[in-house]
Amino acid sequence: MTEQARLIDIYVMGRHCRVPEGLTILTALEYSGYRVVRGCGCRAGFCGACATIYNFKNDPQLRYDLACQKAVEPEMCLVQVPFFPAQKATYSLEKLRANGDIIRALYPDIVKCFGCNTCTKTCPQELEVMWFMSDALRGDIGAVAEKSFDCVMCGLCAARCPQGLVPYNVALLARRLYGRYLAPESAHVDKRIAEIASGDYDAEIDALKKAPEEELRRKYAGRDMEPALEQQWE
Amino acid sequence: MYPAYLEENIHIVEDTRVRRLIEAVPRLDEAGKADLLRRYHPDYIATSMRKLQVGVNRGDSTPVELADLLEGSSRLDPDEIDPSKPDYNVDVVVIGCGGAGASAALLAHEGGARVLVTTKLRLGDANTVGAQAGTQAADRPEDSPAQHYLDTVGGGHFANIPELVEVLVKDAPSAIKWLERLGVNWDKAPDGAMHELSGGGTSRRRLHSARDYTGLEEMRVLRDELINNKIEYLEFAPAVELILDDKGQIAGAILLNLETEELIVVRARAVVLATGGIGRLHIQGFPTTNHYGATADGLVLAYRAGAGLIFIDTMQYHPTGAAYPLQILGQLVTEKVRTLGAQLVNGSGGQFVMPLEPRDVVASAIIRECRERQTGLRTPHGEIGVWLDSPMIDILRGEGTIARELPAMVRQFRRYNIDITREPILVYPTLHYQNGGIKIDTEGATGVPGLFAAGECTGGVHGRNRLIGNSTLDLFVFGRRAGAAAARYAREVKRGSPTLEHVRRWQQELAQAGIAGERPVSPRILPGYARRTHNHARLGI
Numbered sequence: 001m002t003e004q005a006r007l008i009d010i011y012v013m014g015r016h017c018r019v020p021e022g023l024t025i026l027t028a029l030e031y032s033g034y035r036v037v038r039g040c041g042c043r044a045g046f047c048g049a050c051a052t053i054y055n056f057k058n059d060p061q062l063r064y065d066l067a068c069q070k071a072v073e074p075e076m077c078l079v080q081v082p083f084f085p086a087q088k089a090t091y092s093l094e095k096l097r098a099n100g101d102i103i104r105a106l107y108p109d110i111v112k113c114f115g116c117n118t119c120t121k122t123c124p125q126e127l128e129v130m131w132f133m134s135d136a137l138r139g140d141i142g143a144v145a146e147k148s149f150d151c152v153m154c155g156l157c158a159a160r161c162p163q164g165l166v167p168y169n170v171a172l173l174a175r176r177l178y179g180r181y182l183a184p185e186s187a188h189v190d191k192r193i194a195e196i197a198s199g200d201y202d203a204e205i206d207a208l209k210k211a212p213e214e215e216l217r218r219k220y221a222g223r224d225m226e227p228a229l230e231q232q233w234e
Numbered sequence: 235m236y237p238a239y240l241e242e243n244i245h246i247v248e249d250t251r252v253r254r255l256i257e258a259v260p261r262l263d264e265a266g267k268a269d270l271l272r273r274y275h276p277d278y279i280a281t282s283m284r285k286l287q288v289g290v291n292r293g294d295s296t297p298v299e300l301a302d303l304l305e306g307s308s309r310l311d312p313d314e315i316d317p318s319k320p321d322y323n324v325d326v327v328v329i330g331c332g333g334a335g336a337s338a339a340l341l342a343h344e345g346g347a348r349v350l351v352t353t354k355l356r357l358g359d360a361n362t363v364g365a366q367a368g369t370q371a372a373d374r375p376e377d378s379p380a381q382h383y384l385d386t387v388g389g390g391h392f393a394n395i396p397e398l399v400e401v402l403v404k405d406a407p408s409a410i411k412w413l414e415r416l417g418v419n420w421d422k423a424p425d426g427a428m429h430e431l432s433g434g435g436t437s438r439r440r441l442h443s444a445r446d447y448t449g450l451e452e453m454r455v456l457r458d459e460l461i462n463n464k465i466e467y468l469e470f471a472p473a474v475e476l477i478l479d480d481k482g483q484i485a486g487a488i489l490l491n492l493e494t495e496e497l498i499v500v501r502a503r504a505v506v507l508a509t510g511g512i513g514r515l516h517i518q519g520f521p522t523t524n525h526y527g528a529t530a531d532g533l534v535l536a537y538r539a540g541a542g543l544i545f546i547d548t549m550q551y552h553p554t555g556a557a558y559p560l561q562i563l564g565q566l567v568t569e570k571v572r573t574l575g576a577q578l579v580n581g582s583g584g585q586f587v588m589p590l591e592p593r594d595v596v597a598s599a600i601i602r603e604c605r606e607r608q609t610g611l612r613t614p615h616g617e618i619g620v621w622l623d624s625p626m627i628d629i630l631r632g633e634g635t636i637a638r639e640l641p642a643m644v645r646q647f648r649r650y651n652i653d654i655t656r657e658p659i660l661v662y663p664t665l666h667y668q669n670g671g672i673k674i675d676t677e678g679a680t681g682v683p684g685l686f687a688a689g690e691c692t693g694g695v696h697g698r699n700r701l702i703g704n705s706t707l708d709l710f711v712f713g714r715r716a717g718a719a720a721a722r723y724a725r726e727v728k729r730g731s732p733t734l735e736h737v738r739r740w741q742q743e744l745a746q747a748g749i750a751g752e753r754p755v756s757p758r759i760l761p762g763y764a765r766r767t768h769n770h771a772r773l774g775i
Contacts, residue, residue, distance in 0.1 A: 022560045022615070027763075035764040037470065037492050041359035042525040044565045045646055046450050049359050069649060071561050083356065090462045093417055125645065145419060150447060150641055153454060172458055176417025179455070183419060184426035192373040192407045201404070204380040208387075209396040220388035221264060226376060226439055228432040228573065228590060229630065 008074040025052055025067040025078055039080040045069045048154030051081050064122045064156050086158045086166045098181035100139020107170050110137055112163040119157035119167050125150050129157050129167050136170050142182060144174035235651040237614055243581055247621050247658050250583035259588040267595050274598040277548050282518050287747045289537050296546040299515040303534050305749055306756030309474045312734035317477045320501035324350045325724040327487055327502040329473045332360025333706060334689025335508030336456035337713030339465055345721030349465050352489055354472035354527040358457040361511050361525050365449030366568035368441030370703035371406035374430060377438040379403040386704060389435040389592045390697020398695035401676045402711050409710040410442055418455050419444055431573045433702035435592035441703045446568050446642045449706055471498060472759050475737060476539045479730030484684030486732060503724035506716050507532040507687040512668040514761040517549055520665040521564020531757035532691035536672045538740050541680040544693040545670025550700055553596035555664025557619030559650045564664040569702045571622060574639055575630040579621040580609035594699045597663040619662040624654040669696050678716025684723060688716040
């Protein structure tokens, strides 16, 4: 396809390149001959390795995105942002308690947020970063966990925060606290673990392990299938 | 936004929705499945395979792209490097840091071992983060580990190694619990009941999810835990060879600093390979869902050191890779979309397969639809695909379900002005997973003493086709087991003196087979995506 596609002008670290329309920022870099080592991971928008900053030849306003997801546009000026070390509290989750003060205790700097909202404007996942940072300040662990859930930890919020805060690590702490201490207990999981430990399924599984293939095939074909929908549709 | 002619076709999809609400395509019987696979599944294209000429699996067939690397020459000259002068000296080195590597490292650390983790990209840049749909565990009263066993071996065409499947299904609920204790947020009801869904080939609702960011949520937590435990790690440092000792035991690994291009010698009593998948070899030219570093390095390293491989002739093509837009070609459209009720529909608005058959069956049915029956749709870029009718989800389960359950998918398509709550998704199979790999036992031990392996680089547990949600489960079950076993082994082993003699022997074996120099050097490490034109000669500086 690439040979027939319309060529557009882009600038890679200042160098003029012509690339076919329809590429992402990442594949446009590769088309231009760059072999990416840092700044490329899952290539599908999940790992956050390819955080990128760009602007346009005639528009100096900086914009932020993931290089593997953002389609390249005419006159784009591209640089790749290396993922750099950011402040991360180290802790033992087992020794923490899920009270609201714990986030402030481990990340005391969050009180310095002056609400410029740059983090929210920067987030390629379009999360309400500043709002969950103020939830963190208030100690509302559940709200931080909920609002930050789709965070890919690309680091752009921390890169741009004028106060040097690290929202993506603050949010991770909140989510871990929520999952460990605040999510309702799942009794059926504990019950099943105990049943397996006491050997309740050993005989049945042993029989399956030893069954001749013909018998396994018969059992497999004859399985009763639980409906996929929780409630039957009418 | 779809081009006008595809928008036109979407009207046909919309017009058939009422009919499809009550229409159920029957499940195929075993004979029907076997016939469909034989005629349309990419694994059955004989010309895409080659028999290996050297090594433990000599005579076994494997895709030519993998055969080239398994028969490849070492990147090292054994005379140029002294394995007895290590830069790091540890008990256990874990190679690869996706879900399996991180789990292994945590358990080896817990077992008292000095652990070094090394990874090709960053910690957690792995296929794990792209796993969306969920993790299987039979923990509801309506379900049982035996039922999970039966589903798994049926999906794997009864080729799975029984002992591995037993461990997989019995360890599953405790793996879920372990992750929750580490702070993973599972989708659940206010009373604590896990919100569980069906998947292709599962007879019970058994998939535990975290929205459609399940693998990302698992990986974020494990990576954080690794750092909190102050486990030492190296990023951008893939392994290029293993080190054995004069007793034939594992003795460490040689790593490459990807940026300085220096070699790093690691002395270790035990090695855990957790190098993941193969998608970036683009078997048969397929696009892939896999991450940038998925080049089967672990298979090459293990094979050269004398470990056996199993089921290396079977790859998994995920039925629903994006066929449009071009920017995300081949990227995963999670099976959770079908799990929630979306149907597969051809260009005439007809269903052609029960959407929750195992993956190899669904992929084959889509290929038949597009190649033989010509009922697929062609994109402006020449790709072909069928519709995955996502708006059915909200019709079946109520407005807002898609937004709540599939935020990653909604976000990904919204970038290209496609609203999957209102319009279907154009899909075609994409290379997703290697079903086989390094042969292991229930503790992750391979055929080489001291060499352990876990996760996608291993084979046996999934037979010839893996089920949805059994891959992430595999990572935690066998990652933990391999890590713990490696730490135990490291405590007891009597070390010999390290050597790269096996690399010399390997090169001789290649020469004897008459293929020395015929194959590329391996492991591959990264795919060569940078465009090179013939008139731009390159010089190293």
